[in-house]
Amino acid sequence: MENFNVELGLLWKKLETWGEYAVLMLPNLLLAILLLIITFKLAGLIRGWLEKFMNRFSHSAALNNLILTLLYIGMLLVGFFIVLNVLNLDRVVVSMLAGVGIVGLALGFAFQDIAANFVSGVIIALRRPFRVGDLIETNDYRGVIQRITLRTIDIRQLTGEEVHLPNKTVFENPLTNFSVYGTRRVDLEVGVSYAEDLEHVQQVVTEALEDVKNRIKEKEIEVMYDAFGDSSINFKARYWITYKKEIDYVSAKSDGIIRIKKAFDANDILIPFPIRTLDFGIKGGEKLTEQLEHLTASMKNGKPLGGNGQAGYE
Structure with a gap:
């Protein structure tokens, strides 16, 4: 107590x-x-x-x-x-x-990747290499930017899928921004016959591309030959267009192809098909018709064929 x-x-x-x-x-x-x-x-x-x-x-x-x-x-x-x-x-x-x-x-040790994405997001926000709505290509993905956060860059691919790319991945790898300047160059590869007047072809192509869709008039159209092909002389037609969306580029390229084809048809300019030579193994100046006659006669008489595909003779 x-x-x-x-x-x-x-x-x-x-x-x-x-x-x-x-x-x-x-x-x-x-x-x-x-x-x-x-x-x-x-x-x-x-x-x-x-x-x-x-x-x-x-x-x-x-x-x-x-x-x-x-x-x-x-x-x-x-x-x-x-x-x-x-x-x-x-x-x-x-x-x-x-x-x-x-x-x-x-x-810091437990969430290194999250911290790296966060820091990369801050740097991207400060430098602003792209904006929402820009068409970019990075890490084998190509699409329009939908959202820019401090953790991911969300892009919608041209085929409709949405991709969430970590900021660290975007920051550390090469990136192409197609929308940053608002212009883009279209390159068309074309071939013409060796028999054509090349200077005349240049003139025809230049005139055909004058009024192509979205073309920037201040920049000249370039038609330059660059190679002797197997069956054609190849050249590149290049022109600049105003660019906001991918459809601008696709439409301008398609319109250029249509205009060149119509101009060639109107001026009888030939776009040659590839030439292929087939070798039947004929030797000694023998003609193909003679070979076929020997082969037909041999089959009628039941004689076997030689190792070179010709009829066997006694």
């Missing part, structure tokens, strides 16, 4: 000590609550002001949201640490900072 009274007395003294400390800390507690409310209000106001300011200079919504969120969290952390300091919890602050460092290091 005596031990119980002693323990009860110690507990009561402890509660009295806590009560006295709570009374002493009450002004600090009220001040801490007030500082916490001010921190949230001030962080919200600063975020709203910065959002209006950043929208004037940056058109990347993802990057703007990232920066604003980081600043907002940073301001809240500063206010939270000040509140802990007011409550005389300095040791808690030091412990929390150490814990945040250890947790951050562990997460």
Whole structure:
């Protein structure tokens, strides 16, 4: 019974000590609550002001949201640490900072790919090598950009499929942007007969391509011969077009082919077929008709054929 009274007395003294400390800390507690409310209000106001300011200079919504969120969290952390300091919890602050460092290091090793995609997304948002709506080709994928996030680039391929490419993959590999300049060159490969007047062919092709779809009039049409083919002399017809979508390029190329074909037909210019020579193994100047006569006679007489496909003779 005596031990119980002693323990009860110690507990009561402890509660009295806590009560006295709570009374002493009450002004600090009220001040801490007030500082916490001010921190949230001030962080919200600063975020709203910065959002209006950043929208004037940056058109990347993802990057703007990232920066604003980081600043907002940073301001809240500063206010939270000040509140802990007011409550005389300095040791808690030091412990929390150490814990945040250890947790951050562990997460960095565990989520390396996610971090790499995130950093690549930030760099892409800053450099802006492409925009939503651009036609790009990268990592064997070709399509129109639908969305740009801080983790992936989402493109819709020309055949309709949607592909989500990690930012790290896009950032580290070559990329072709077909839409960046708004123009594109069409190259047509054509062959004409060796008997044609090549200068006349150049003139005919140039005139035929003058009014091709979407052609940029300020840039000249180029018709240049580049090879002696097996059955034709080959040339390339090149012209520039305005380019917004892939259909612009496909239509202009198709229109150019149609116009060249019509011009060739109107001027009796020949696009030769490939020539193939068949070797029947005829030797010694013997004609094919003579070979066929020997073969027919041999089959009628029932004589076997020689090893070279000719009738056997005694």
